[in-house]
Amino acid sequence: MSGEAAVGGGGGEANGVQPNVTIYINNLNEKTKLEELKKSLNAVFSQFGKILEVLAFKTLKHKGQAWVVFEDVASATEALKRMQDFPFYDKPMKIQYAKTKSDVVAKADGTFVPRERRKRTDEKPEKKQKREQHHDVSQGTLGMNAYPGAYGAPPLSQLPFGGGPKVMMPEIIVPNNILFVQNLPHDTTPMMLQMLFCQYQGFKEARMIEAKPGIAFVEYGDEGQATAAMSALQNFKISKDNLMLITYAKK
DNA sequence: AGCACA
Numbered sequence: 001m002s003g004e005a006a007v008g009g010g011g012g013e014a015n016g017v018q019p020n021v022t023i024y025i026n027n028l029n030e031k032t033k034l035e036e037l038k039k040s041l042n043a044v045f046s047q048f049g050k051i052l053e054v055l056a057f058k059t060l061k062h063k064g065q066a067w068v069v070f071e072d073v074a075s076a077t078e079a080l081k082r083m084q085d086f087p088f089y090d091k092p093m094k095i096q097y098a099k100t101k102s103d104v105v106a107k108a109d110g111t112f113v114p115r116e117r118r119k120r121t122d123e124k125p126e127k128k129q130k131r132e133q134h135h136d137v138s139q140g141t142l143g144m145n146a147y148p149g150a151y152g153a154p155p156l157s158q159l160p161f162g163g164g165p166k167v168m169m170p171e172i173i174v175p176n177n178i179l180f181v182q183n184l185p186h187d188t189t190p191m192m193l194q195m196l197f198c199q200y201q202g203f204k205e206a207r208m209i210e211a212k213p214g215i216a217f218v219e220y221g222d223e224g225q226a227t228a229a230m231s232a233l234q235n236f237k238i239s240k241d242n243l244m245l246i247t248y249a250k251k
Numbered sequence: 252a253g254c255a256c257a
Contacts, residue, residue: 017254024254053256061253069256096254103256115256 019073021052021105022098023080026065029089034058037089039185040192041066043238044083049075053104069102088195175223176248177202179230185239186213193218196236200229217249 028037038054045051049070056066070076076097085092106112181193193206197218202225206218220226226248236244 022254026253055256057255057257059255059257062255063253065253065255067255099254106256 017097017099019077020097020099020101021071021073021076022067022069022102023076024065024067024096024098025093027091027094028056028064028066029091030064032089036187036189036192037066039187039239040088040189040195041068043192044086044088044195045070045079046237048079048082053102055102067098067102069104089191174248174251175227176251177220177223177226178249179218179220179226180247180249181216181218182214182245182247183242184214184216184244185242188214188216188238190216192238196233196238197229200232201225203229 025041032040034056037056041054041056042051045054045068049072052069052071054066054068057063068076068079070079080095080097083093084095087093101109101111103112184193188208190206190208193208193216194203197203197206200220202221204219204221206216208216218226218229220229230246230248233244234246238244
């Protein structure tokens, strides 16, 4: 019964490679541009846990491959199992544990030893520009730009009765099989959205509006399916600085 | 196919 997915080399622990916080992915579509590839990988894998880094290179020897570094092995394992053969840019991903420890992990470990790459004499006076960009989002959060029909109280200025009393007229949320997605990074592609939303039943299509970056419409077969996808992906961290905000599209 | 840290 247990069909052994002997996917010709796409193994993992069966390969003699032991679990690692980093997963190694190959069979990636080599046409995808690096930056987009990394963002999409981040989008698709961050559901399994905190991602420390996504690495991919375009050198001949390394194209079609990427490394995703998780914070813990459990996340990596879950990602490996759940996303094995996941159709990504039209090709099923092949995932294994990485063979060696990632630098970012070794650095946290204290076990990092710089490999010989370029003799930069001794230590390089590397500046610690701790530019921790916390919540630098000056307009990205669910604040001012929030969709009027979103959860929570709408701004007083947008009450239906212009200059009326301070009575909060709750906006009625009308379910719709089409979702309205906001706060996307401006370089989000329909493909990235498709990969996220197609995980939920009834997915039909994701469309973006050329003229308006940052928003998208995602259509499902019915309202129930749309609702399930909405709650699953609400506030999904699609990038370091972007939480997706999802509401029903207006009818 | 291909396991790196630009």
